[in-house]
Amino acid sequence: xxxxxxxxxxxxxxxxxxxxxxxxxxxxxxxxxxxxxxxxxxxxxxxxxxxxxxxxxxxxxxxxxxxxxxxxxxxxxxxxxxxxxxxxxxxxxxxxxxxxxxxxxxxxxxxxxxxxxxxxxxxxxxxxxxxxxxxxxxxxxxxxxxxxxxxxxxxxxxxxxxxxxxxxxxxxxxxxxxxxxxxxxxxxxxxxxxxxxxxxxxxxxxxxxxxxxxxxxxxxxxxxxxxxxxxxxxxxxxxxxxxxxxxxxxxxxxxxxxxxxxxxxxxxxxxxxxxxxxxxxxxxxxxxxxxxxx
Amino acid sequence: xxxxxxxxxxxxxxxxxxxxxxxxxxxxxxxxxxxxxxxxxxxxxxxxxxxxxxxxxxxxxxxxxxxxxxxxxxxxxxxxxxxxxxxxxxxxxxxxxxxxxxxxxxxxxxxxxxxxxxxxxxxxxxxxxxxxxxxxxxxxxxxxxxxxxxxxxxxxxxxxxxxxxxxxxxxxxxxxxxxxxxxxxxxxxxxxxxxxxxxxxxxxxxxxxxxxxxxxxxxxxxxxxxxxxxxxxxxxxxxxxxxxxxxxxxxxxxxxxxxxxxxxxxxxxxxxxxxxxxxxxxxxxxxxxxxxxxxxxxxxxxxxxxxxxxxxxxxxxxxxxxxxxxxxxxxxxxxxxxxxxxxxxxxxxxxxxxxxx
Numbered sequence: 225x226x227x228x229x230x231x232x233x234x235x236x237x238x239x240x241x242x243x244x245x246x247x248x249x250x251x252x253x254x255x256x257x258x259x260x261x262x263x264x265x266x267x268x269x270x271x272x273x274x275x276x277x278x279x280x281x282x283x284x285x286x287x288x289x290x291x292x293x294x295x296x297x298x299x300x301x302x303x304x305x306x307x308x309x310x311x312x313x314x315x316x317x318x319x320x321x322x323x324x325x326x327x328x329x330x331x332x333x334x335x336x337x338x339x340x341x342x343x344x345x346x347x348x349x350x351x352x353x354x355x356x357x358x359x360x361x362x363x364x365x366x367x368x369x370x371x372x373x374x375x376x377x378x379x380x381x382x383x384x385x386x387x388x389x390x391x392x393x394x395x396x397x398x399x400x401x402x403x404x405x406x407x408x409x410x411x412x413x414x415x416x417x418x419x420x421x422x423x424x425x426x427x428x429x430x431x432x433x434x435x436x437x438x439x440x441x442x443x444x445x446x447x448x449x450x451x452x453x454x455x456x457x458x459x460x461x462x463x464x465x466x467x468x469x470x471x472x473x474x475x476x477x478x479x480x481x482x483x484x485x486x487x488x489x490x491x492x493x494x495x496x497x498x499x500x501x502x503x504x505x506x507x508x509x510x511x512x513x514x515x516x517x518x
Numbered sequence: 519x520x521x522x523x524x525x526x527x528x529x530x531x532x533x534x535x536x537x538x539x540x541x542x543x544x545x546x547x548x549x550x551x552x553x554x555x556x557x558x559x560x561x562x563x564x565x566x567x568x569x570x571x572x573x574x575x576x577x578x579x580x581x582x583x584x585x586x587x588x589x590x591x592x593x594x595x596x597x598x599x600x601x602x603x604x605x606x607x608x609x610x611x612x613x614x615x616x617x618x619x620x621x622x623x624x625x626x627x628x629x630x631x632x633x634x635x636x637x638x639x640x641x642x643x644x645x646x647x648x649x650x651x652x653x654x655x656x657x658x659x660x661x662x663x664x665x666x667x668x669x670x671x672x673x674x675x676x677x678x679x680x681x682x683x684x685x686x687x688x689x690x691x692x693x694x695x696x697x698x699x700x701x702x703x704x705x706x707x708x709x710x711x712x713x714x715x716x717x718x719x720x721x722x723x724x725x726x727x728x729x730x731x732x733x734x735x736x737x738x739x740x741x742x743x744x745x746x747x748x749x750x751x752x753x754x755x756x757x758x759x760x761x762x763x764x765x766x767x768x769x770x771x772x773x774x775x776x777x778x779x780x781x782x783x784x785x786x787x788x789x790x791x792x793x794x795x796x797x798x799x800x801x802x803x804x805x806x807x808x809x810x811x812x813x814x815x816x817x818x819x820x821x822x823x824x825x826x827x828x829x830x831x832x833x834x835x836x837x838x839x840x841x842x843x844x845x846x847x848x849x850x851x852x853x854x855x856x857x858x859x860x861x862x863x864x865x866x867x868x869x870x871x872x873x874x875x
Binding site for chain 1: 568569570590595596597599600603604607616617620621664668
């Protein structure tokens with residue numbers, strides 16, 4: 225039996241492929257190529273002339289102590305967001321996987337935050353943590369704790385971490401729940417007959433069997449924390465106070481759009497691009513190897 | 519090693535009663551098979567013994583200790599699952615050692631026990647492999663090994679051979695039998711396969727709709743089925759069951775067509791009453807002219823060693839005859855068939871229970 229589809233018209237397959245190719249070209253390849261081109265050029269402030277400068281932009285970016293500070297902030301931010309959102313999602317998924325009343329409603333509620341726009345989520349968090357009008361913010365100040373994320377570096381970072389993690393919990397939750405439900409019930413039953421209590425069952429059976437899911441989510445969450453938290457940070461803190469909550473992606477925007485340093489901003493974009501490509505490569509390489517199911 | 523006692527055990531899911539009061543005592547070292555069609559509650563009953571399902575009513579005792587409130591891990595039982603339920607991320611060795619490690623046995627002891635089980639089950643070469651690298655039969659043996667190393671009070675088997683192909687199933691069946699003979703550990707074994715039940719069991723508990731229809735040795739269940747359900751479930755092809763009626767003196771029974779059978783012992787108390795008459799296909803004999811039943815042949819199945827003839831009586835009732843040897847008749851032919859009096863089974867027409875004989 226021949227399983228290949230046969231097209232009578234030779235042009236048809238290309239026509240069918242065209243929209244996808246067009247989207248990829250226009251929205252991915254073109255901007256990426258532009259970033260690459262700009263990263264090796266220096267443009268004047270009015271965008272009238274540009275001059276080839278080789279790797280000077282990269283040199284400038286990587287030797288800037290502010291940039292290295294931003295790298296540090298990004299690492300703290302991304303690690304915290306990834307850990308926090310993975311751990312809480314796993315906890316919630318384990319709870320939702322147990323036999324409970326109204327499980328469907330509970331699951332739906334947990335998935336809601338994912339549907340919120342980052343700016344809306346940020347406003348929501350502002351209403352909680354704003355020292356003047358936020359419920360918790362005011363309560364903290366009334367209790368004598370000087371809470372103002374607009375002034376305190378640590379508090380600002382904590383808040384964007386919380387907000388960004390919260391937004392990602394839903395996504396992780398869905399995957400963890402699906403992963404948990406894919407673990408055969410009888411394997412856990414066998415473990416409980418073998419003498420394992422709930423905690424030991426989780427760490428010796430459930431968690432290892434979830435490892436493909438966990439690893440996949442780990443990569444996705446790092447990518448999220450690196451690149452998709454711009455909206456949250458922008459709406460909550462604008463990268464401030466000072467540069468306390470400025471991550472790499474926020475700095476790309478700041479340097480390029482606000483400060484009109486297209487060359488430096490593009491060089492930063494290219495660095496970020498390399499990071500994403502590396503993460504994706506790691507994911508493809510290891511996820512398949514770590515799958516335990518037969 | 520221990521006894522397992524079930525005392526009026528019941529299970530309901532809401533208003534639905536899945537197990538309706540099962541009483542059975544399993545002796546130390548006995549092999550009890552729970553046999554029944556799917557949905558009869560046999561697996562539920564086994565899972566209740568294991569502690570994987572709660573007990574709605576009654577008492578389950580293992581080794582004389584009531585275990586109703588105990589977690590599975592505290593019941594000192596080992597279970598073999600239909601889908602093996604091996605830990606996919608552990609080697610064969612770790613699969614078997616898991617329960618021992620949890621119990622905190624010294625390393626050397628664990629090594630020794632696993633090595634011994636591996637030797638019994640011929641798994642020595644596979645100890646480093648993952649379950650996904652094993653065949654179905656090997657996985658099943660690992661599952662058994664995991665049960666053996668624990669040296670539990672009782673083994674619970676939940677349809678352990680259902681996922682294997684026919685040849686492997688026969689082979690594993692023999693291995694299980696040999697293993698249980700050798701270890702002498704009390705075993706409860708759930709299956710819907712009558713051949714497994716007949717060959718493995720010391721006693722069979724036949725279940726239907728959450729009720730124990732009959733408890734007995736394989737031959738008792740075959741020779742004296744306690745109900746029409748058991749009669750139909752055990753034996754292949756199943757027993758022929760015909761509507762009949764006691765004659766006026768209770769000396770014999772007669773079919774609607776007039777064919778009469780004399781009973782080995784008369785039942786004057788039942789004179790004139792309707793009855794279900796059962797006779798196994800393999801107990802019917804084709805006679806040369808004087809058999810009481812006239813069977814028109816519909817279909818002939820040649821199994822090699824046996825020939826199964828599907829036919830009809832003059833009034834249209836179906837009749838199956840199983841005779842040793844090669845086919846001896848063709849479709850459309852008429853046979854005269856008879857049955858010896860002691861091959862007749864009598865069941866109450868209303869309740870379906872066997873009449874005392």
